[in-house]
Amino acid sequence: MPTVTVLPDEVAVAAGDGEGILAALYRAGFGYRTGCRRGGCGVCKVDLVSGEVDYPATVAGTVLTAQERATGTCLSCRAVPRGDVVIRLRDERLRCLIPFLRPAPFPRPDPSQRPERKS
Amino acid sequence: MGVIRLGYVHARVTDLEAARRHYGDTLGMRLVHQKPDTLYYKAWDEWDHHSVVLEEGGVGLVKLGYKVERGEDLDRFEQRAQAFGAITERMSKGDNLGVGDGVRIVLPSDHVVELYQEIEVVGTDTGTVNPDPFPRHLVGVGVPRIDHALITAEDPGTVERFFAEVLDFGVSERVVTELDGGETLGSWMFCTNTPHDIAFIKGPNGKLHHFAYYLTDWAEIKRAGELFAMDDVSVDIGPTQHGITRGQTIYFFDPSGNRNEVFSGGYITYPDFPAITWTADQLAKGIFYISRELNERFTSVLT
Ligand code: FES
Ligand SMILES: [Fe+2]
Numbered sequence: 001m002p003t004v005t006v007l008p009d010e011v012a013v014a015a016g017d018g019e020g021i022l023a024a025l026y027r028a029g030f031g032y033r034t035g036c037r038r039g040g041c042g043v044c045k046v047d048l049v050s051g052e053v054d055y056p057a058t059v060a061g062t063v064l065t066a067q068e069r070a071t072g073t074c075l076s077c078r079a080v081p082r083g084d085v086v087i088r089l090r091d092e093r094l095r096c097l098i099p100f101l102r103p104a105p106f107p108r109p110d111p112s113q114r115p116e117r118k119s
Numbered sequence: 120m121g122v123i124r125l126g127y128v129h130a131r132v133t134d135l136e137a138a139r140r141h142y143g144d145t146l147g148m149r150l151v152h153q154k155p156d157t158l159y160y161k162a163w164d165e166w167d168h169h170s171v172v173l174e175e176g177g178v179g180l181v182k183l184g185y186k187v188e189r190g191e192d193l194d195r196f197e198q199r200a201q202a203f204g205a206i207t208e209r210m211s212k213g214d215n216l217g218v219g220d221g222v223r224i225v226l227p228s229d230h231v232v233e234l235y236q237e238i239e240v241v242g243t244d245t246g247t248v249n250p251d252p253f254p255r256h257l258v259g260v261g262v263p264r265i266d267h268a269l270i271t272a273e274d275p276g277t278v279e280r281f282f283a284e285v286l287d288f289g290v291s292e293r294v295v296t297e298l299d300g301g302e303t304l305g306s307w308m309f310c311t312n313t314p315h316d317i318a319f320i321k322g323p324n325g326k327l328h329h330f331a332y333y334l335t336d337w338a339e340i341k342r343a344g345e346l347f348a349m350d351d352v353s354v355d356i357g358p359t360q361h362g363i364t365r366g367q368t369i370y371f372f373d374p375s376g377n378r379n380e381v382f383s384g385g386y387i388t389y390p391d392f393p394a395i396t397w398t399a400d401q402l403a404k405g406i407f408y409i410s411r412e413l414n415e416r417f418t419s420v421l422t
Binding site: 033034035036037038039040041043057058059060061062063 | 131133134137176177178179353355372373374375376377378415416419420421422
């Protein structure tokens with residue numbers, strides 16, 4: 001099962017067979033800013049730091065351009081990890097939406113170590 | 120005389136099979152025609168050939184079709200649109216399946232609107248002689264008809280002026296930055312007796328915020344929501360209540376990310392309807408009357 005690791009929080013969750021990045025994170029109780037969750041709006045874009053993803057559902061070239069795909073932009077609501085992947089949220093922090101699923105509060109990096117947020 | 124209703128919404132979808140499941144099985148529209156790359160749907164209480172056209176490739180709006188009452192209306196609206204400074208072009212019978220000659224207009228917001236008077240009539244599913252109140256064969260939500268569309272425009276005030284001056288639409292509601300002489304941030308306009316047949320909100324030109332289906336009442340809205348859960352439809356927000364238009368609503372997304380709405384209620388409008396004004400500080404209440412909060416998805420997702 002592929003592992004999805006989210007930076008900068010360094011939270012790792014397991015994705016099921018054919019399960020998308022966003023779906024795997026939701027299932028584990030995490031969320032971040034998303035839009036349509038159907039590949040149409042681009043609100044869920046993240047950086048793919050390492051690993052590869054597939055898009056089993058057709059994604060409009062106007063939403064995720066070939067150039068973006070080639071340079072590590074990942075449409076997280078539609079991307080299915082091919083193996084372990086590491087993604088980085090853009091101007092956004094991972095939120096724990098279902099704390100009951102967590103044995104302990106998920107670790108936050110030291111605030112002094114947080115990368116500068118772009119505005 | 121004039122524009123009588125929103126006749127068709129022509130949108131792009133990324134996947135026709137997924138679109139079929141959504142528009143056909145979940146919403147319960149009837150597929151009236153298909154081409155390798157295009158699906159034509161109609162709802163059960165509509166009599167014209169189709170009201171939703173889904174074309175494979177991309178997302179967003181291709182165009183909106185508004186039906187006019189008489190052939191002469193086309194000439195008049197074409198002249199007025201040109202005088203307004205809009206780009207127009209004549210379309211011929213057959214350019215759109217089943218649709219007659221017409222005028223294609225590029226709005227000041229870059230959206231394309233087609234006016235036409237003739238379209239093949241296929242009849243409602245219950246007919247016009249001793250009809251039942253609904254057809255027995257409905258699946259899913261069983262939407263009876265399309266209702267309106269909301270599009271985004273850099274300058275909603277100018278698009279409002281276009282629809283008022285060129286197409287004789289009335290304003291039902293308007294959101295302004297301040298009461299006297301403020302900028303128009305959104306406008307809801309009608310050509311029928313409903314609160315809106317088109318609406319604009321400030322945003323990028325050429326984009327679709329949503330198009331909506333009419334449902335009878337709040338109970339139907341709730342039932343639609345239950346069906347959305349059963350069919351794993353991505354829901355934006357709702358069921359809830361609008362301040363603007365006074366309608367009840369669920370916003371949701373089709374499988375390509377285009378936003379749809381089911382809408383019920385609302386008041387009656389007439390040509391002398393006194394336009395309602397909302398001030399920008401009350402916009403959230405105007406849109407979602409109960410929560411009085413705009414969710415980020417609602418404000419940011421456009422196709
Ligand atoms: S949330 Fe709209 S494209 Fe992913
Ligand atoms: Fe609407």
